[in-house]
Amino acid sequence: MSKSSDFAWLDGKLVPWKDATMHISTECVLRGENVFEGERAYWSEQDQELYMFRHADHIRRLRQGARIMRMTIPYSDAEIETACIDLIRACRYRGSVHFRPVVYFAEGELTHYLPDEIRTGMFILAFSKPSIPALKTGVKSCVSTWQRNGDLSAPSRVKSGANYHNSRLAYIEARLNGFGPPVMLNNAGKVAEGPGSCIMMVRHGRLVTPPITADILESITRDTLIELAREELGLEVVERDVNRSELYVCDEAFFCGSGAEVLPIASIDHYDIGDGTPGSVTRRLQDLYFEVVSGRHAKYQHWLTPVYAGATAQASAAE
Ligand SMILES: Cc1ncc(COP(=O)(O)O)c(C=O)c1O
Structure with a gap:
């Protein structure tokens, strides 16, 4: 897996990889206080399309984890989906992609804060990740x-x-x-x-x-x-x-x-x-x-969300 990409998504916007940073005093950095998803998108040569797999189910699980952790995710499902698509498009991937939406606690006091006493942010990473031999x-x-x-x-x-x-x-x-x-x-x-x-x-x-x-x-x-x-x-x-x-x-x-x-x-x-x-x-x-x-089974298309949806990877990169 390549450990960098052209962009990341941080707190509402796409940012160049090198600018995707957060302060060392965040709870996320200090205590690993976050919930995240590990999702994949697969390239279909036939459809010239990248499909996110069971994205809605991943976001449902993200919300379930956040609920248990008493975190309030500051974005709607639709906003998270758009953010994931924007990021993968910006990185122009045309192969297997691993992407990680992460909801994190920012600066807090002594870990016993309530959800509204701490800023909760979100970032998304996307990497090229082919299958292993x-x-x-x-x-x-x-x-x-x-x-x-x-x-x-x-x-x-x-x-x-x-x-x-x-x-x-x-x-x-x-x-x-x-x-x-x-x-x-x-x-x-x-x-x-x-x-x-x-x-x-x-x-x-x-x-x-x-x-x-x-x-x-x-x-x-x-x-x-x-x-x-x-x-x-x-x-x-x-x-x-x-x-x-x-x-x-x-x-x-x-x-x-x-x-x-x-x-x-x-x-x-x-x-x-x-x-x-x-x-x-x-x-x-x-x-x-x-x-x-990879979209080759007609019965399970409902599990797939297209990333480019008509816009080719090259066209998207030119945006
Ligand atoms: C500890 C653990 N168990 C199971 C799984 C498999 O979960 P999923 O199939 O939703 O990726 C993962 C992968 O993310 C994991 O980290």
């Missing part, structure tokens, strides 16, 4: 020694920057031990999710995934794949607690998320999953997912 081969995973942050301490359903310190501890430990993204267990010792994605497995012909009460983010990709598995593959999908040892005997497993996409897991704690290569259900779901997000 591991989508074809799978990743080596492990079970983390770090627990997922729990609902009684820092709810995982809130996508807040502060929560990602927990994710980072787990991911760094896994990397230092030679693994890719780890699997995190919750306080009850059941499988929760990855540091930046949900997890699904195939056992006895069923697709099994931890429930949204297992200290996971209410993932939009998870929801998408559950629907695709049921509707398009006719699979039985079970949302239930998953034990650690079940991971070692499942037939297939994969991470899923807007960033991770559908990422096969080749092994966990050195136990090969299946034969150690992406299984057939994983591959079929992955194919379907990419058909849907």
Whole structure:
């Protein structure tokens, strides 16, 4: 992922990348007090169009997280959508884009302020982010020694920057031990999710995934794949607690998320999953997912929001 782009959107306007700054005394900087979304837009060569995927659902989740954090988002859904579109257009992307609307607390007093006692701002970042090669081969995973942050301490359903310190501890430990993204267990010792994605497995012909009460983010990709598995593959999908040892005997497993996409897991704690290569259900779901997000599946067009809507990337850049 390129770590810069031509523009960012900050507090109501597009600004050149180098001017997208905020003061070091903001709560956002000091304590990671923000809620954000990680969304993707996919390029369709056929339509010469970039489609934001399930944007309305991401904004719904952003508002849900802000509500739990007692934050007041100072923009309407329509204003946020226009801002995302303006930013991506200004950056002239014609490939896979990862973008992040972030609502943040500015300068505050001692963290116990009420929503109207602190300025709440918003910024949006957009990066070019092609899929990673591991989508074809799978990743080596492990079970983390770090627990997922729990609902009684820092709810995982809130996508807040502060929560990602927990994710980072787990991911760094896994990397230092030679693994890719780890699997995190919750306080009850059941499988929760990855540091930046949900997890699904195939056992006895069923697709099994931890429930949204297992200290996971209410993932939009998870929801998408559950629907695709049921509707398009006719699979039985079970949302239930998953034990650690079940991971070692499942037939297939994969991470899923807007960033991770559908990422096969080749092994966990050195136990090969299946034969150690992406299984057939994983591959079929992955194919379907990419058909849907890039506008090649007629039935799921309602999940797509066009960015250029008639204006080509070149024309938009000339504006
Ligand atoms: C901790 C965590 N869980 C799950 C997900 C997947 O969520 P989504 O599919 O909505 O991107 C993400 C990705 O953003 C995440 O950061």
